[in-house]
Amino acid sequence: MTYQPTTYYNSRRQQNWSRNQNTARFSSAVKLGPVAHTVLVVLMVTVLGLIYLTQATRTTSYDYQSQAIESQIADLSTQKSDLEVENARLTSLNNVKNSNVAKAMTTPSNVQYVQQ
Amino acid sequence: MKLELIKGSRSRILAGCLMAVAVLFAVRLFYIQIIQHDYYQQLADSEQIKRLTIPAQRGMIYALSGSQPVPLVMNETVYTLFADPATVTDVQGIIKTVESVAGGNARPNLDKLLTTPNSRYQILATKLTTAQAEAIKKKGLEGIGFQQGSQRVYPEGGLAAQTLGFVDANGDGQYGIEGGLDAELKGKNGLLQSVTDIASVPLTIGSRNVKQPAVNGKNVVLSIDRNIQSYTEGALSRQLTKIGAPDGSVIVMNPQNGQVLAMANWPTYDPSTFNTVTNPSYFNNSVISSPYEPGSDIKTFTMATGIDTGAVTPDSTYNNTGVVNIDGIDIHNAPGDTQFGNITFQTAMNWSLNTGFVTVAERLGDGQNITLKARQTMYDYFYNRFKLGQLTGIQLAGELPGIIIPPSSPDGNAVRYSNMAFGQGLDVTMLQVASAFSSLVNGGKYYKPTVVAGSVDEYGDYHPAAPETPTTYIKPSTANQVRDMTHVARTTVFVGADRPGYYMGGKTGTSQAIVNGRYSNTDTVATYLGYGGTKNETKYVIMVRVSGPHFMGSGAAAAMPIFTDISNWLVRYLNIPPQ
Numbered sequence: 001m002t003y004q005p006t007t008y009y010n011s012r013r014q015q016n017w018s019r020n021q022n023t024a025r026f027s028s029a030v031k032l033g034p035v036a037h038t039v040l041v042v043l044m045v046t047v048l049g050l051i052y053l054t055q056a057t058r059t060t061s062y063d064y065q066s067q068a069i070e071s072q073i074a075d076l077s078t079q080k081s082d083l084e085v086e087n088a089r090l091t092s093l094n095n096v097k098n099s100n101v102a103k104a105m106t107t108p109s110n111v112q113y114v115q116q
Numbered sequence: 117m118k119l120e121l122i123k124g125s126r127s128r129i130l131a132g133c134l135m136a137v138a139v140l141f142a143v144r145l146f147y148i149q150i151i152q153h154d155y156y157q158q159l160a161d162s163e164q165i166k167r168l169t170i171p172a173q174r175g176m177i178y179a180l181s182g183s184q185p186v187p188l189v190m191n192e193t194v195y196t197l198f199a200d201p202a203t204v205t206d207v208q209g210i211i212k213t214v215e216s217v218a219g220g221n222a223r224p225n226l227d228k229l230l231t232t233p234n235s236r237y238q239i240l241a242t243k244l245t246t247a248q249a250e251a252i253k254k255k256g257l258e259g260i261g262f263q264q265g266s267q268r269v270y271p272e273g274g275l276a277a278q279t280l281g282f283v284d285a286n287g288d289g290q291y292g293i294e295g296g297l298d299a300e301l302k303g304k305n306g307l308l309q310s311v312t313d314i315a316s317v318p319l320t321i322g323s324r325n326v327k328q329p330a331v332n333g334k335n336v337v338l339s340i341d342r343n344i345q346s347y348t349e350g351a352l353s354r355q356l357t358k359i360g361a362p363d364g365s366v367i368v369m370n371p372q373n374g375q376v377l378a379m380a381n382w383p384t385y386d387p388s389t390f391n392t393v394t395n396p397s398y399f400n401n402s403v404i405s406s407p408y409e410p411g412s413d414i415k416t417f418t419m420a421t422g423i424d425t426g427a428v429t430p431d432s433t434y435n436n437t438g439v440v441n442i443d444g445i446d447i448h449n450a451p452g453d454t455q456f457g458n459i460t461f462q463t464a465m466n467w468s469l470n471t472g473f474v475t476v477a478e479r480l481g482d483g484q485n486i487t488l489k490a491r492q493t494m495y496d497y498f499y500n501r502f503k504l505g506q507l508t509g510i511q512l513a514g515e516l517p518g519i520i521i522p523p524s525s526p527d528g529n530a531v532r533y534s535n536m537a538f539g540q541g542l543d544v545t546m547l548q549v550a551s552a553f554s555s556l557v558n559g560g561k562y563y564k565p566t567v568v569a570g571s572v573d574e575y576g577d578y579h580p581a582a583p584e585t586p587t588t589y590i591k592p593s594t595a596n597q598v599r600d601m602t603h604v605a606r607t608t609v610f611v612g613a614d615r616p617g618y619y620m621g622g623k624t625g626t627s628q629a630i631v632n633g634r635y636s637n638t639d640t641v642a643t644y645l646g647y648g649g650t651k652n653e654t655k656y657v658i659m660v661r662v663s664g665p666h667f668m669g670s671g672a673a674a675a676m677p678i679f680t681d682i683s684n685w686l687v688r689y690l691n692i693p694p695q
Contacts, residue, residue, distance in 0.1 A: 059321065062320070089271045092272050093346050
């Protein structure tokens with residue numbers, strides 16, 4: 001009785017064992033010296049700083065807009081309150097009693113009730 | 117090529133110096149930024165972070181007009197105009213503008229204020245309306261500014277002044293509902309802690325910003341009906357002016373739920389100018405804060421006690437000789453008594469005979485004397501069931517309890533209790549008497565009196581308060597008998613006073629006032645305690661008191677006409693059909 005040798009199975013993981021490693025190396029023809037590196041870093045920091053300042057300023061400008069709107073709301077609220085006070089004054093008993101309509105009213109001489 | 121500083125060269129010395137300076141800077145920066153970090157952080161915060169109070173708006177106070185809330189006390193935005201004399205350029209222009217726009221709100225001597233040397237702040241006008249402030253702002257005058265504030269305004273003027281009270285300069289409520297519910301009306305101020313710019317505009321930068329919104333005060337709706345209050349005040353002032361009485365008070369209640377519909381006092385004041393009142397007694401609400409000897413009104417409670425315990429009935433009789441002796445002290449009826457002989461307690465009620473109600477007190481004991489048992493029974497009814505001589509707990513500031521001497525006290529003897537049977541020897545308030553009387557005309561249920569009918573939410577919707585539940589009881593049959601007795605008493609003595617078709621009743625009271633601890637022969641307290649409605653249901657209770665220095669008048673002559681005036685108007689206002 002003879003035995004057939006077992007077929008070896010290479011997993012995909014084993015096949016791509018070095019997948020995450022660079023398999024090709026490119027060497028650039030441009031060489032950056034220490035000064036160029038320094039300049040690039042400074043430039044990057046400057047750009048990032050400008051971006052930060054822009055965003056921070058934009059937030060602050062929203063604060064001013066928000067403050068302006070809140071101020072407008074407060075003004076409108078004050079106007080509303082003042083109008084409510086004026087309305088209450090105009091509809092107060094004394095004003096109603098002294099109105100031309102009230103002055104033209106007469107006391108009923110006879111009152112009768114209808115039973116439902 | 118390799119660059120190298122030559123030892124001892126000037127360049128090397130310069131480099132060394134620069135290095136030393138750099139090290140010095142580094143050390144200094146380390147000291148400032150690391151070691152002194154907290155100190156400079158605090159300094160920066162004090163400059164940049166501001167804590168601003170967000171003021172809570174004080175709750176408004178409403179009355180009812182029928183079933184609709186109407187504002188009695190509101191908040192109005194007002195401005196204080198100030199000037200910085202150091203930066204003012206046009207003194208005459210400011211004076212002319214302020215005097216023409218602010219009118220009476222402008223301070224006198226504006227010229228002097230605006231030229232005050234070494235001053236950076238002078239108030240030129242106060243309580244300016246928004247329109248006035250805008251008119252001044254439009255002029256573009258230099259060196260002036262505005263401070264915004266809020267003040268209470270009273271659209272109905274002095275209506276219900278003592279019930280409302282006022283808010284003082286510190287923002288605290290004084291007297292009335294302003295004082296009684298001050299904490300609820302005040303609300304809670306909010307807090308804004310934020311980094312601000314130079315113009316104090318809050319900025320969102322920073323991690324320690326705090327914003328706690330203000331909680332506005334509760335808007336309270338009083339059970340006071342604006343129209344009933346107005347008519348009551350008018351009726352009171354008309355009668356007092358007519359008879360020349362100095363002081364008076366009226367309370368109108370709904371006996372079916374204990375709500376106060378009107379509470380009037382005379383003389384009165386305008387809460388918007390409370391600071392000009394020279395007599396502080398005008399602030400007092402005498403209905404709750406002036407205990408007095410109620411006189412014959414109390415006979416209704418003595419009779420209720422006698423009927424409820426089974427000691428007497430309205431038709432029981434006694435022998436009226438005009439005088440009764442208690443422990444050696446003779447107690448007489450008021451002058452003018454003509455009802456001698458064997459008479460009923462109904463007759464005693466009609467003619468307000470003291471002897472009848474001293475007899476009721478005796479019959480609570482052994483029938484001959486006002487025994488300890490009789491006194492304990494009277495105290496139980498007066499104090500525990502009718503709640504006389506104690507605080508009612510109404511939501512108004514300044515309520516006083518009065519006093520009822522218990523029988524366990526050495527002063528709680530038979531003579532005192534004989535006097536208490538017809539309304540002397542005890543101190544009670546009008547509110548206590550009216551609330552207790554309500555239980556006699558509503559079938560025997562005592563409701564705790566209240567002036568609060570509900571609240572108005574931030575959207576303006578009215579939410580009525582939960583109805584009160586009665587706290588103590590007497591038998592409904594007792595209450596109905598006393599109600600009928602007072603109806604008979606009123607219709608017997610004051611024939612034709614009421615509109616026909618209605619069921620009214622009441623009891624007069626006239627007592628000597630106590631002045632400097634003694635009964636005065638020149639001062640009386642005249643009262644009338646009554647009710648109205650239909651035979652089936654009592655709709656209102658009215659109590660009137662007329663008094664004051666050197667006032668001599670009876671309940672029938674001085675107080676009863678006020679009751680009649682209000683009562684006959686009230687049946688129409690409440691749309692009660694006659695039967």
